[in-house]
Amino acid sequence: MTVAARLRAPGWYRAMLSVPLGIGFAFALVVPLRALSHYKPVVDGDAITTVALISTPLAFLIGIGCFDYWFRWASGAPTVPEDHSGHGARSWRDYFRVNTDHKVIGIQYIVTTFVFFIAGGIMAMLMRAELAAPGEQFVDSNTFNGLFSVHASLMIFLFIIPVFAGIANYVLPLMIGAPDMAFPRLNALSFWMLPMAGILMLASFFAPGGAFNTGWTSYAPLSVDMPLGQTFFNVAVQFAGASSVATALNFLVTIVTMRAPGMTFWRMPLLVWANFTTSLLVVIATPFIAGSQFMVLLDRALHTDFFNAANGGDVIMYQHVFWFYSHPAVYIMMLPGFGIISEVISTNARKPIFGYRMMAFSLMAIVILGFTVWAHHMFVSGMFPWLRVPMMITTMLIAVPTGIKIFSWLATLWRGVIHLRTPMLFALGFITMFTLGGISGVMLAVIPVDIHVSDTYFVVAHIHYVLFGGSVFTIFAGIYHWFPKMTGRMYDETLGKVHFWLSFVFFNLTFGPMHLVGIDGMPRRVADYAQHFAFWNAFISVSSFFFGMSLLVFLYNIVTSWRHGPKAVANPWRAHTLEWQVSSPPPIFNFDEVPTVVGGPYEYGVPGAVHGVFKEKPAVKEPAVAAD
Amino acid sequence: MLAIGAVASVVGVAIALSIDWFPTRAAAKVNEIDTLYRVLLSVSVPIFVLVMTVAIYSVVKFRARPGDMSDGAPIHGSTRLEVIWVTIPFLLVTGLAIYGWVVLNDVEAKQQGETVVKVRGQQFTWHFQYPGPNGKTVDSDVLYLARDQPYKFEITTSDVIHSFWVPEFRLKQDAVPGQTTHVRITPDRVGTYAVVCAELCGLGHATMRNTVRVVEPNQFKAWLEQQARGAAATAGGGAAPGGGAAAGKQVFTSNGCGACHTLADAGTSGTTGPKLDDIAAAAAKFGKQRGLTAAKYVKQSIEDPTAFVVPGYPPVMPSFKGRVQGAELDALVEYLLSVSGGKGGSG
Ligand code: HEM
Ligand SMILES: [Cu+2]
Ligand SMILES: [Cu+2]
Numbered sequence: 001m002t003v004a005a006r007l008r009a010p011g012w013y014r015a016m017l018s019v020p021l022g023i024g025f026a027f028a029l030v031v032p033l034r035a036l037s038h039y040k041p042v043v044d045g046d047a048i049t050t051v052a053l054i055s056t057p058l059a060f061l062i063g064i065g066c067f068d069y070w071f072r073w074a075s076g077a078p079t080v081p082e083d084h085s086g087h088g089a090r091s092w093r094d095y096f097r098v099n100t101d102h103k104v105i106g107i108q109y110i111v112t113t114f115v116f117f118i119a120g121g122i123m124a125m126l127m128r129a130e131l132a133a134p135g136e137q138f139v140d141s142n143t144f145n146g147l148f149s150v151h152a153s154l155m156i157f158l159f160i161i162p163v164f165a166g167i168a169n170y171v172l173p174l175m176i177g178a179p180d181m182a183f184p185r186l187n188a189l190s191f192w193m194l195p196m197a198g199i200l201m202l203a204s205f206f207a208p209g210g211a212f213n214t215g216w217t218s219y220a221p222l223s224v225d226m227p228l229g230q231t232f233f234n235v236a237v238q239f240a241g242a243s244s245v246a247t248a249l250n251f252l253v254t255i256v257t258m259r260a261p262g263m264t265f266w267r268m269p270l271l272v273w274a275n276f277t278t279s280l281l282v283v284i285a286t287p288f289i290a291g292s293q294f295m296v297l298l299d300r301a302l303h304t305d306f307f308n309a310a311n312g313g314d315v316i317m318y319q320h321v322f323w324f325y326s327h328p329a330v331y332i333m334m335l336p337g338f339g340i341i342s343e344v345i346s347t348n349a350r351k352p353i354f355g356y357r358m359m360a361f362s363l364m365a366i367v368i369l370g371f372t373v374w375a376h377h378m379f380v381s382g383m384f385p386w387l388r389v390p391m392m393i394t395t396m397l398i399a400v401p402t403g404i405k406i407f408s409w410l411a412t413l414w415r416g417v418i419h420l421r422t423p424m425l426f427a428l429g430f431i432t433m434f435t436l437g438g439i440s441g442v443m444l445a446v447i448p449v450d451i452h453v454s455d456t457y458f459v460v461a462h463i464h465y466v467l468f469g470g471s472v473f474t475i476f477a478g479i480y481h482w483f484p485k486m487t488g489r490m491y492d493e494t495l496g497k498v499h500f501w502l503s504f505v506f507f508n509l510t511f512g513p514m515h516l517v518g519i520d521g522m523p524r525r526v527a528d529y530a531q532h533f534a535f536w537n538a539f540i541s542v543s544s545f546f547f548g549m550s551l552l553v554f555l556y557n558i559v560t561s562w563r564h565g566p567k568a569v570a571n572p573w574r575a576h577t578l579e580w581q582v583s584s585p586p587p588i589f590n591f592d593e594v595p596t597v598v599g600g601p602y603e604y605g606v607p608g609a610v611h612g613v614f615k616e617k618p619a620v621k622e623p624a625v626a627a628d
Numbered sequence: 629m630l631a632i633g634a635v636a637s638v639v640g641v642a643i644a645l646s647i648d649w650f651p652t653r654a655a656a657k658v659n660e661i662d663t664l665y666r667v668l669l670s671v672s673v674p675i676f677v678l679v680m681t682v683a684i685y686s687v688v689k690f691r692a693r694p695g696d697m698s699d700g701a702p703i704h705g706s707t708r709l710e711v712i713w714v715t716i717p718f719l720l721v722t723g724l725a726i727y728g729w730v731v732l733n734d735v736e737a738k739q740q741g742e743t744v745v746k747v748r749g750q751q752f753t754w755h756f757q758y759p760g761p762n763g764k765t766v767d768s769d770v771l772y773l774a775r776d777q778p779y780k781f782e783i784t785t786s787d788v789i790h791s792f793w794v795p796e797f798r799l800k801q802d803a804v805p806g807q808t809t810h811v812r813i814t815p816d817r818v819g820t821y822a823v824v825c826a827e828l829c830g831l832g833h834a835t836m837r838n839t840v841r842v843v844e845p846n847q848f849k850a851w852l853e854q855q856a857r858g859a860a861a862t863a864g865g866g867a868a869p870g871g872g873a874a875a876g877k878q879v880f881t882s883n884g885c886g887a888c889h890t891l892a893d894a895g896t897s898g899t900t901g902p903k904l905d906d907i908a909a910a911a912a913k914f915g916k917q918r919g920l921t922a923a924k925y926v927k928q929s930i931e932d933p934t935a936f937v938v939p940g941y942p943p944v945m946p947s948f949k950g951r952v953q954g955a956e957l958d959a960l961v962e963y964l965l966s967v968s969g970g971k972g973g974s975g
Binding site: 039140142210222225226309351354355357358362381382389392396399400407411413414415417419428435436438442449452454456507520525527528529574605 | 650651660682687690698702721728804824826944
């Protein structure tokens, strides 16, 4: 290709050209406008950066080719006919371009989010190093505040939420017997918006004044007053949020319209139910956080007064809008995990899920109740006091559908034939750790207890029990479970078990004692603390370093197994769901023949039962080779 | 299995209750909150033990033998069990919610003979104001409280959100811009505690602590009267005698400057902002570059901190314009230049 042709074709060359254009656009917009309005100085770094933070990622997305098809179509130009060159991956290079294959996008998502997981993990290690002893050791308070803010934001917006979207992207179309997602080009755009958000958050460390440092909650008016780094957060959240909403719409349409013949709603695997309900949450809730961050951005950039109490602004309103997203967000970070656990437990216990319909109903109940509890984060905020008791009651009621799930999983284990493979260990670890997180959650819902422990390490312990012992354990379970399907190779079972036991033990040693120091009066988000918390903090820090090391075992296992692991058969776990009835990895359009679904997804032990058939023949039957 | 579970639950509850979870109890009704927590624990531990027992028992009992390719029993559910595990948790959480509500109403109830203390949060310190003798008010940066006297704290803030919390009293309340919030506490144990800011409020958040002294009522009365007299003396005479410097030190400490700045004379050691031990020399240098006198430079740094930021430091200092002004500001500037100039001059 000639240079000119390269620069015109979608891809990295064009992106490298469009990025400077995006920055130039910010200059061209801001400088004349300021000159016309007689603002001094005319060339203002903060103002230009604010616009550039929005225009440059958009320019990159245009350059790399996310919009080509739509632009041509919208302008009436002939669209490039779909020759399937955007589909599938033949070499590693295919993962670095706009690709419309849901399997490629799934892998792009998972690998990218794990990169941000590692970045956030390194920040956690730095924080624990600082907190190992009272006083200031490694970082000053500005850096520390930046570390916990970026750590939490990366973990939430760039790891847990999107990695679930990545796993579902790969698995869900296969599970429902579809050739791809409903909107493959939108799917590609959703993925490419993610690195934009993550890079903005990381880049904020280079802003004058340091990274955004008001926590992932970014409460106004503090976030309005803080230096430029805060703007990076405001904008990054928009990209991450747009990505979530687009993916959720895609899942909803895919699930509603693209199920294989015979797959009624009551024959869908629970992972599909879980992503259906999660997507409802995402679509309804995410616009609220987008709104809250836009208002902060406008207060910062254009000096509106949404959160300026002196001019009639309302700072409590920020918290209401923020938590109206961010409480449902905790279920966005949990429901897909529930789906993974159901798949892993029924497959590895070789039993039907106990109370399948109740499992689906309880997901729906959580979606509805999840929107009625946001103000339990605001019991000490000074909001209208009457709202507290109703919110306490609804919050505690969520324990009921959550309990249904835990008890149903336990009953699924009962009289099963349990194979303790790595994903199953993580599933069992999840059940116990998540129960603890749920219990501390109920305690936090009881207002008089919450008034004492809110904003303390008790809350830090709680979020990590639900997010790490909960969500992240389900993510590990899912990655191990579908590793053979995604890569066509088997992971190393021994290393997997070592990874599980190291994580399980050091997770508890790290986060368990945080309950104690929290109740005893140690506030969260502090770089320094009173002398009498020194012992437990040193203990926690040492445990956390071992905990961090356990991740290296995982990474080593994944990387070496992906390259040299033994080849995987189509169905190493002898599971019934459709994704296991095709080769590992699956053919480019998933199913060479469209399957017909004739029964439930988990009919283990029912003589002769099958979930899907190809041309009225039972799906592939082959000897299982996987070890336990 | 039932027996193992029951024994484990009892042991678990016993361990949970034997842990001394809370800080010292120093206010009336604290017991109710601690008891509520212990009840929650005693209900939770058996639930956790139940989950663990079933999980571990199943794994041990139903584990696949090597080479076992069979399936488990095709059980799809049991309506009876499902009704049970919907009903029991429902009743449990409803009961606990009602109990929590009762405790909430009680700890927040209005008390007879309340004294109102005004609390104001500011980056990064607290200010307290008491009704003094004969209609005057008394200001303090130490929270003096009389034992067994019911208080209503009226909480405000001059900048961002803070949260007023004394762990020994258990109660916590945010200070919200544009709003007055309140919390009711009756301290009942003599001692020294700390007001901890619990809501992230900026760089000095971790150091936003003020002392609380709960004393006997007669000591409190004596303290209040002495404060009222002292306040009258300074209020009448403008800036404190002995020049602005002594008053300036007071302004420096009470505005929480030390959270971010080291100043040997005031005994502070913050490191977020530049050291002020040699501000006189620095102010002369930077001031000259910008055509300002040293005093003007220091004044500008306080009122408009981002106008010039010392290289190597983040532009994060809040503006104190309108918070420190007039004679106070002059005294503060004089104080800073005098304590640092003295050293710089002789050394
Ligand atoms: C080795 C693993 C981890 C360690 C040692 C760790 C440690 C920490 C620490 C020290 C804080 C700051 C607490 C404070 O001062 O408020 C924190 C906050 C937080 N972390 Fe982690 N973390 C880890 C993994 C995770 C993961 C996997 C997630 C998410 C899934 C996560 C989510 C959060 C959240 C949401 C916060 C709250 C931030 C806030 O206060 O706004 N963390 N973590
Ligand atoms: Cu919540
Ligand atoms: Cu604070």
